Amino acid sequence: MNRILIIFTSSFLFINAFGQSKFAQLDVELPTPNEYRTAAGAPGHNYYQQKADYKIAITIDDATQKLTGEETITYTNNSPDQLEYLWLQLDQNLYSQNSDTKLIEVEKMEDFKSIGDVKKRFHYYDGGFKIDAITSTSGQKMSFAINKTMLRINLDKPLAPNSSITFKIKWWYNINDRMAVGGRSGYEYFEKDQNYLYTVAHFFPRMCVYNDVEGWQNKQFLGRGEFALPFGDYEVNITVPSDHIVAATGELQNANSVLTAEQRKRFEKAKSADSPVLIVTQAEAEMKEKSKEKALKTWTFKATNVRDFAFASSRKFIWDAQAVKVGGKNVLAMSYYPKEGNPLWERYSTKLVAHTIKTYSKYTVDYPYPVAISVHSKWIGMEYPMICFNGGRPEEDGTYSQETKYGMWGVIIHEVGHNFFPMIINSDERQWTWMDEGLNTFVQYLTEQEWERGYPSRRGPAYMIADYMRGDKKFISPIMTNSESIFQFGNNAYGKPATALNILRETIMGRELFDYAFKMYCERWALKHPTPADFFRTMEDASAVDLDWFWRGWFYSTDHVDISLDEVKWFQLNSMNPEVEKSIKQENEMAKDHFIGDDRNKESIKQTVNEADPNIDDFYAKRNVYFVDALDRKEYDDFVAKLSKEDLQLLNANKQFYELTFSNIGGLVMPLIIEVTFADNTIEIIRIPAEIWRQYEDKVTKVLIFDKEVISFRLDPNLETADTDFSNNSWPKRVEPTRYELFKQKQTNGENPMQRQKRVQEAEKKN
Amino acid sequence: MTKMGKTVYLLCVLFAFFSPTLRAHDTYFAFAEVEYNDMNGTLEATLTVSTHDLERLLQEKELISGALSSTPIDSILISHISPLINTSFSFSFPENQAMLWDIEGIENTLTGTTNIYLSTAVRNITDTFSVRFDLFMDRYPEQQNKMTFIYHENKTTRVFLNSQRTDTFKIKPI
Numbered sequence: 001m002n003r004i005l006i007i008f009t010s011s012f013l014f015i016n017a018f019g020q021s022k023f024a025q026l027d028v029e030l031p032t033p034n035e036y037r038t039a040a041g042a043p044g045h046n047y048y049q050q051k052a053d054y055k056i057a058i059t060i061d062d063a064t065q066k067l068t069g070e071e072t073i074t075y076t077n078n079s080p081d082q083l084e085y086l087w088l089q090l091d092q093n094l095y096s097q098n099s100d101t102k103l104i105e106v107e108k109m110e111d112f113k114s115i116g117d118v119k120k121r122f123h124y125y126d127g128g129f130k131i132d133a134i135t136s137t138s139g140q141k142m143s144f145a146i147n148k149t150m151l152r153i154n155l156d157k158p159l160a161p162n163s164s165i166t167f168k169i170k171w172w173y174n175i176n177d178r179m180a181v182g183g184r185s186g187y188e189y190f191e192k193d194q195n196y197l198y199t200v201a202h203f204f205p206r207m208c209v210y211n212d213v214e215g216w217q218n219k220q221f222l223g224r225g226e227f228a229l230p231f232g233d234y235e236v237n238i239t240v241p242s243d244h245i246v247a248a249t250g251e252l253q254n255a256n257s258v259l260t261a262e263q264r265k266r267f268e269k270a271k272s273a274d275s276p277v278l279i280v281t282q283a284e285a286e287m288k289e290k291s292k293e294k295a296l297k298t299w300t301f302k303a304t305n306v307r308d309f310a311f312a313s314s315r316k317f318i319w320d321a322q323a324v325k326v327g328g329k330n331v332l333a334m335s336y337y338p339k340e341g342n343p344l345w346e347r348y349s350t351k352l353v354a355h356t357i358k359t360y361s362k363y364t365v366d367y368p369y370p371v372a373i374s375v376h377s378k379w380i381g382m383e384y385p386m387i388c389f390n391g392g393r394p395e396e397d398g399t400y401s402q403e404t405k406y407g408m409w410g411v412i413i414h415e416v417g418h419n420f421f422p423m424i425i426n427s428d429e430r431q432w433t434w435m436d437e438g439l440n441t442f443v444q445y446l447t448e449q450e451w452e453r454g455y456p457s458r459r460g461p462a463y464m465i466a467d468y469m470r471g472d473k474k475f476i477s478p479i480m481t482n483s484e485s486i487f488q489f490g491n492n493a494y495g496k497p498a499t500a501l502n503i504l505r506e507t508i509m510g511r512e513l514f515d516y517a518f519k520m521y522c523e524r525w526a527l528k529h530p531t532p533a534d535f536f537r538t539m540e541d542a543s544a545v546d547l548d549w550f551w552r553g554w555f556y557s558t559d560h561v562d563i564s565l566d567e568v569k570w571f572q573l574n575s576m577n578p579e580v581e582k583s584i585k586q587e588n589e590m591a592k593d594h595f596i597g598d599d600r601n602k603e604s605i606k607q608t609v610n611e612a613d614p615n616i617d618d619f620y621a622k623r624n625v626y627f628v629d630a631l632d633r634k635e636y637d638d639f640v641a642k643l644s645k646e647d648l649q650l651l652n653a654n655k656q657f658y659e660l661t662f663s664n665i666g667g668l669v670m671p672l673i674i675e676v677t678f679a680d681n682t683i684e685i686i687r688i689p690a691e692i693w694r695q696y697e698d699k700v701t702k703v704l705i706f707d708k709e710v711i712s713f714r715l716d717p718n719l720e721t722a723d724t725d726f727s728n729n730s731w732p733k734r735v736e737p738t739r740y741e742l743f744k745q746k747q748t749n750g751e752n753p754m755q756r757q758k759r760v761q762e763a764e765k766k767n
Numbered sequence: 768m769t770k771m772g773k774t775v776y777l778l779c780v781l782f783a784f785f786s787p788t789l790r791a792h793d794t795y796f797a798f799a800e801v802e803y804n805d806m807n808g809t810l811e812a813t814l815t816v817s818t819h820d821l822e823r824l825l826q827e828k829e830l831i832s833g834a835l836s837s838t839p840i841d842s843i844l845i846s847h848i849s850p851l852i853n854t855s856f857s858f859s860f861p862e863n864q865a866m867l868w869d870i871e872g873i874e875n876t877l878t879g880t881t882n883i884y885l886s887t888a889v890r891n892i893t894d895t896f897s898v899r900f901d902l903f904m905d906r907y908p909e910q911q912n913k914m915t916f917i918y919h920e921n922k923t924t925r926v927f928l929n930s931q932r933t934d935t936f937k938i939k940p941i
Binding site: 105106107108111379395396399400401402403404406407410456457458464467468470471472474475476487488489490491725727735738739740741743744 | 794795796798800802811812813815818819823832833834835836837871872874875876877878879882884885886905908909911913915917920922923924925926928929930931
């Protein structure tokens, strides 16, 4: 029997020693470091990136919602490679009739339950780029091919390293009705005043990224994986009805031509104001809603070293601005919104923009651009360099719920935050959504908490990801999954990475180590193209914390956190003192549960034979096993004589020993954070690093030694590990109430408090 | 393929145009936590859905006009939401009568989710039962739902997708 046990145990240890999958180093998964990207996670000594400069002129026809454009692109090849062809993105082709996006949609007939469903699908929209011409600067036609959302220009001779090419493209397309078709950009039509609000992006053929990681990043745009674009300088002329106000990436170049004297005066005042200054008031915007000018004006903007360009245009725009100081220079925070956004937008938007720019700059890099803009756009949140389109619309009666307010705050912080990820720290969104959405959601959480104490952030705190991560792994993807293949996009690419970074900051690394390493990553890769490996490597390299197990568990696996406190055993040191130990033995014996028959026999049997006959009991029957005799005392004295003073003190210290057994049910290894409550009601938190699981990934034991008796142990008391099941976290066991049970304990009233206040005021008026 | 089959197929291809995937969307989820309370013979459930998704659906059906969080939670709202839930979140027990959820409450949270509290009488729970949980999947093809069933503190979790709208639960007899 013993031999069998030994062989079994040896096998178990062998498996554990060589099967350290959870703590295996990540080297195999990461690309080999090279001259472009170092093993430390920094740009290498030969790092390069391409440059794409644009001169664009576009016109919006407000009667037909058609955009026509012409651009001159100068593309500079900074790579060591010859380029035989160039690739450009044609994102608008997502809406063309032969788009793959609609073909790959999984559908069932259940999607067509009502005539309304069918009618909606019949809505016709002639979308997609219509390319009129691609020519050289001398006017010669260039050969090209369109593959769905990608355009290849075939070069007569390869573009050599360190050389440039300039060419022109003319195109047009019908702007999508965003309210009917959806989309990241488009127009919203306001039926009441018959005006349009355009939020325009992906409106021109844009150069793809070419780099050391993927060559040309020409993965088709299917709708989810957003964009990878090279940096460049833009000069854009936007021609719109003359009563429109235009907001755009970059700085306005011709304020004298497009703004009134009063507007210019207010604009100048805003540039040094520390609170929002209205440049166009609501009353002025409402006046213009009625005018509908036919004449046109051209607004000119310039932007330097940006990865894209977007703009918004409407005669409905109210416009305000204020300055925010970042890194010793003023950035102009601005908001553009129709009256439908008020009162929320006038009160909060620009202040949120300013706060976001300031807070992100603290945790990442100083905001390098001159302006940061938030445009009100119903329902959506979408980001571009220096400008973003954000939802959060009050009710028509001017009231709004707290949920709407926090929704608006959250989306503005998030989308303005995207200026940093990926507009400045220019990761490849088409491959890795988490690198911008996840990192941005994490800093969004930090920014929200600095906006209002106790801000109800939607994502970030560890406990909020538990529902997504628990159980059934059939349809969950690792974070390291291409954007198009992710199950549960929001939780996977936004929530889980934000949570993981929060856990790194609060629990694994600590704030100082994390903040330094995270900022280092941002500084290294600002205005460059980082990859996941660059992030993973920098976080380790700058902190001296081996995080391979963490990246492996949180980013490469679908394991979840469910650590169970299975068992607690309590021990005390044997003092060897017979006076003490025999007394304890006696107390324990008396405290033992009694068999009911024994108790009843004491009553029912008046006298036993040995009680009646004194000759029955022998030595064993008469012996008091708890009696301390002279030999006991001598043996103890001899034992004590051999001990040092320190040993004796330790022996008499009355230490309490607790052996705790933990199981890793969810598979994701995490630190053990144990709250200990003592008999005197004091509490201590013990933190054991995750490496306790390094050789035994499924089950570990730990002995905790205290001076006082413990009455309870509880795992993860501060909700910091994303544990998905709290019912197995406590000793003694605690029953966790379900959400339904918690609900039954309280009452709710669904009325929006501002609506209630209105009713109160109306009632008071009547009285 | 029959003629009718061909027609339907072509329609699907033509109609598959206006899809939520035309832009990335960070919601499309619903979580259900369901416990069988054998003291009073009821299933007690909490559905947690994205407020944004529910609101859009109700607005599109013109059942509400403003934000869900500004809509009074009354019998009218409950009458709008009840059929939605009862047709897309159901349990099938062998030999049991069809079940209907009672909505006991609706709460909008400040973190962008809406909790819908449900209960229904189920005389006897069987060791094996199937669940249909395709809430919102007809409207949002990327919707992914997840249900955790609790029975005498034992928890089982299953994921539901557009391509897998039902699943079977097996519970340990107590």
